[in-house]
Amino acid sequence: MDKILVVDDDLGIQKQLKWSFTGYDVIFAEDRASAIAQLRRYEPKVVTLDLGLPPDPTNASEGLATLEEILELAPQTKVIVVTGNNDKQNALKAIKIGAYDFYQKPIDSDTIQVLVSRAINLFDLEMENRHLSAVAPSMDRILGQSEGILLASRKAERIAQTDISTLLLGESGTGKEVFARSIHEHSLRKDKPFVAINCASIPENLLESELFGYEKGAFTGANKTTPGKIESAQNGTLFLDEIGDMPIGLQAKMLRFLQERVIERVGGRSEIPVDIRVVCATHRDVQSMVAEETFREDLFYRVGEISIMIPPLRERDNDVVLLAKTFLAQYNEEFKTKIKGFSDSAILAMKQHKWPGNIRELQNKLKSAVIMAEGNQIQAEDLSLIVKDEGPTLTSLNLREVREHAESRAIRNAYLVADKNMSKAAELLGVTRPTLYSLIDKYHLEDIKTGV
Ligand SMILES: Nc1ncnc2c1ncn2[C@@H]1O[C@H](COP(=O)(O)OP(=O)(O)OP(=O)(O)O)[C@@H](O)[C@H]1O
Numbered sequence: 441m442d443k444i445l446v447v448d449d450d451l452g453i454q455k456q457l458k459w460s461f462t463g464y465d466v467i468f469a470e471d472r473a474s475a476i477a478q479l480r481r482y483e484p485k486v487v488t489l490d491l492g493l494p495p496d497p498t499n500a501s502e503g504l505a506t507l508e509e510i511l512e513l514a515p516q517t518k519v520i521v522v523t524g525n526n527d528k529q530n531a532l533k534a535i536k537i538g539a540y541d542f543y544q545k546p547i548d549s550d551t552i553q554v555l556v557s558r559a560i561n562l563f564d565l566e567m568e569n570r571h572l573s574a575v576a577p578s579m580d581r582i583l584g585q586s587e588g589i590l591l592a593s594r595k596a597e598r599i600a601q602t603d604i605s606t607l608l609l610g611e612s613g614t615g616k617e618v619f620a621r622s623i624h625e626h627s628l629r630k631d632k633p634f635v636a637i638n639c640a641s642i643p644e645n646l647l648e649s650e651l652f653g654y655e656k657g658a659f660t661g662a663n664k665t666t667p668g669k670i671e672s673a674q675n676g677t678l679f680l681d682e683i684g685d686m687p688i689g690l691q692a693k694m695l696r697f698l699q700e701r702v703i704e705r706v707g708g709r710s711e712i713p714v715d716i717r718v719v720c721a722t723h724r725d726v727q728s729m730v731a732e733e734t735f736r737e738d739l740f741y742r743v744g745e746i747s748i749m750i751p752p753l754r755e756r757d758n759d760v761v762l763l764a765k766t767f768l769a770q771y772n773e774e775f776k777t778k779i780k781g782f783s784d785s786a787i788l789a790m791k792q793h794k795w796p797g798n799i800r801e802l803q804n805k806l807k808s809a810v811i812m813a814e815g816n817q818i819q820a821e822d823l824s825l826i827v828k829d830e831g832p833t834l835t836s837l838n839l840r841e842v843r844e845h846a847e848s849r850a851i852r853n854a855y856l857v858a859d860k861n862m863s864k865a866a867e868l869l870g871v872t873r874p875t876l877y878s879l880i881d882k883y884h885l886e887d888i889k890t891g892v
Contacts, residue, residue: 441465441863442560443484447475447506448522449494453547457488460549461556470494472506479510479517485563486556487519488543491530500530504537511538516566518559522547581622582615583766584759588751592619595748600626605698607683607743608721610750613800616721617681619750623719624677632676637669640682648690649706652697658707670703670714677717683743684724684735691736698742718743753795753802758859760790760802767803768818771810779810782818784857784868789820791856848883851876855888 442464446457449470458466467482469475471494479487487510491503500523507519518540523531531542540559543552582593599606600623608616617636624634642650649658653668670678680686686694697703698718702711720743729735753760764782772779782790795801809822820826850869858864866876880888 445484445487448490586756607747613798614750620679635673636679638681640685654706683720684722785820789825
């Protein structure tokens with residue numbers, strides 16, 4: 441439950457506010473010292489602060505001093521000052537100091553409730569942003585807060601400024617190209633070209649000339665000398681996607697380029713020096729290819745001086761929801777739709793789905809959901825996903841077993857939807873936290889108990 445601290449020496453007002461703020465955890469303080477003690481202990485999101493505090497309740501100075509102290513200790517706190525009627529001057533002073541808003545007595549329950557709920561929303565939003573910028577490395581293209589993606593981003597950030605050859609490993613659609621571009625943008629070569637080439641999408645006989653270029657007359661149809669992708673990445677970054685698909689015949693030439701940093705165009709005789717950073721990617725298990733001798737071992741070590749594993753979406757905790765929300769905002773803009781968010785069932789379905797096509801699949805599903813959705817919320821069906829019901833069949837032992845299965849399932853679902861937050865899960869289920877804990881014990885939901 442969100443915490444609100446009410447600082448007021450008037451017991452009547454304390455009581456009134458307690459009734460107004462149902463649904464919150466309300467804590468009280470009657471003077472500056474106790475306000476600060478409560479602030480330290482409970483870290484409330486919102487404080488309502490009467491400016492007329494003892495020892496001199498007729499004067500706002502103690503209230504303003506308390507405000508300053510609160511903001512100094514916990515600047516993220518949203519403080520709503522409560523002033524006497526006609527005390528606009530002090531209210532404005534408080535806003536100048538950094539109060540979120542002010543409110544004049546007498547207190548009207550509905551209005552103060554709206555003020556508080558807006559303050560809490562803003563607090564949550566700011567918190568989320570702060571959290572994002574605190575944990576996310578500056579690789580700002582790469583969305584995600586899961587441990588796996590943060591680990592990969594940090595690694596990428598660390599090597600970005602070096603020229604070390606980097607191999608990005610990960611399933612299709614996990615964001616290998618996004619990583620490659622981020623590495624380039626964080627490197628000293630950022631103002632030079634970033635050139636990407638997909639080794640799997642170019643026929644074997646054309647790949648060599650595409651990469652290395654060709655001299656006029658090198659083969660039929662070579663009407664003029666043409667530089668290849670490697671040359672066009674001069675001083676910048678070359679991204680070789682699907683390096684695992686590079687034909688074995690071309691691998692020796694690649695190795696020479698990587699070792700000696702010179703190339704020869706097809707049909708050419710002179711060596712052209714190149715200064716290029718190389719980032720490669722593959723969804724293949726190159727190590728096994730080395731064992732099977734379909735990929736040269738020396739090339740493998742050369743391209744993968746450092747390798748970064750980009751985790752698949754299904755192993756990225758809550759990232760699927762974070763990404764989905766971001767893409768929803770983008771698509772709302774693109775398609776001029778006003779879809780507000782996702783139903784609980786959609787969130788659950790997204791968390792359950794295995795996403796074999798990773799982020800690309802999520803983007804595709806969301807795009808069609810945004811276009812097809814009928815309500816202002818995306819449902820699981822709009823995403824062509826189904827919430828898996830792993831409930832008991834009619835072969836269940838008895839009604840007790842059916843009930844236990846259903847309860848365990850509901851707890852697990854609420855836990856997922858609440859993003860592993862026990863208080864929120866309890867709230868969703870309409871039970872207290874202790875009850876939720878005892879149900880988790882009762883049904884031996886060990887994974888939830890250990891927070892897995
Ligand atoms: N962390 C991320 N944040 C935001 N968008 C992302 C992220 N990772 C990937 N994307 C988006 O997902 C899509 C797939 O990413 P990308 O093309 O980089 O994947 P890939 O691993 O290179 O795929 P493939 O192996 O199929 O080439 C792109 O549209 C990209 O913009």
